[in-house]
Amino acid sequence: MKKFVTVVLISVGLFGFSNIVNAQKIGYISADEIIQLMPEAATVQTQLDEYQQSLYKNADDQKNALQEAVQKFYKDSATMSPSLKEVKRTDLQKQVADISGMDQKIQNQFEQKRQELSLPIQKKLQVAIEEVAKENGYTYIFPREALIYMPPSSDIGPLVRKKLGLKEPAAGNPGLPKK
Template sequence: MMNKIKTLVVAFLLISFASFAQSSDQPLKIGYTNVEFILLQLPESKQIESQLKDHSTVLENQLKGKYADYENKLQAYEKGAATMDKTIREDKEKELMNLNNSIQEFQRNAQQSLQQKEKSLVDPVIAKIDKAIKDVAKENGYTYVISNQALLAGPEDGDISPLVLKKLGVDPSKAKAAEPAATKPAATTPAKTPAKTPAKNNKKKN
């Protein structure tokens, strides 16, 4: 999940870090922070991960149900195709084709649903972090705040992450030292893919 969030964080970094105007007699003061790091410290981070996992599991179970239905009907078709009337056989083939198409469409929609769910959960938290960064910058006289991911060198006192965490109600001393391994939500596709729909011109077995 956290790997996916990186994309949203990068987009945020490109458009949301603001400059803060000061009078000309004040020195230039530049601070830096890491939005992704701050996000990982917030309780919302685990909540987002849990909700995405639950949503993904629901989608996966629905897809598995569709796949099981397809498999059962395919096996029944293959078992009885040789003795089926042509009209019935063609109707079964059409049904299998429709089920196959339905599975493929569901897979596409499930991926989009997961992405939309993720964005709806992450965006409000990113907005809250954005506000906290801007508030800290104004309160402490920073002219600019940049991402430390683009910083090659800088003084330790330029890191405003502890101040931002305090602003967000998180104890900086309890912050994780490093980003934990990303946890991927349950897959939204089964291990196997549906077999091809039988051709309509099957010949009866002798």
């Protein structure tokens, strides 16, 4: 009798747990696709392009200035004292070392700027996702890119686009879902 009661309790527990799991509404979304449709994203991309161009222009200016300094050094070195020549050489070597790390520095500055400019867009999208989830009874929302199989009915992208006042993506855009 004790075994029977234990089996019944375990069965009821498992049945109850499976009902709880089945009662949860699960959805998914491709945040990147929604962000691409947001007008703010185009503005951010323009700002990032301009920022990147200014970083590379600054780097080019520094490289050109260094080349001119090296040429001037070679031209004037015959008339320099050994101590002045050593000071100039050390200064040029320092400039070369600074420029050699410039590409990594530019990448880091650009990534920091991208994150800074993208944060308001990401926050706006997060708020819209949370509101759609609450309004429609979703318990979990997953990124589409992390899922292997997903039924189209669980895609909350159209609801979020509507919440944000975005138009549906063009039918010919292969990267975005059609609606």
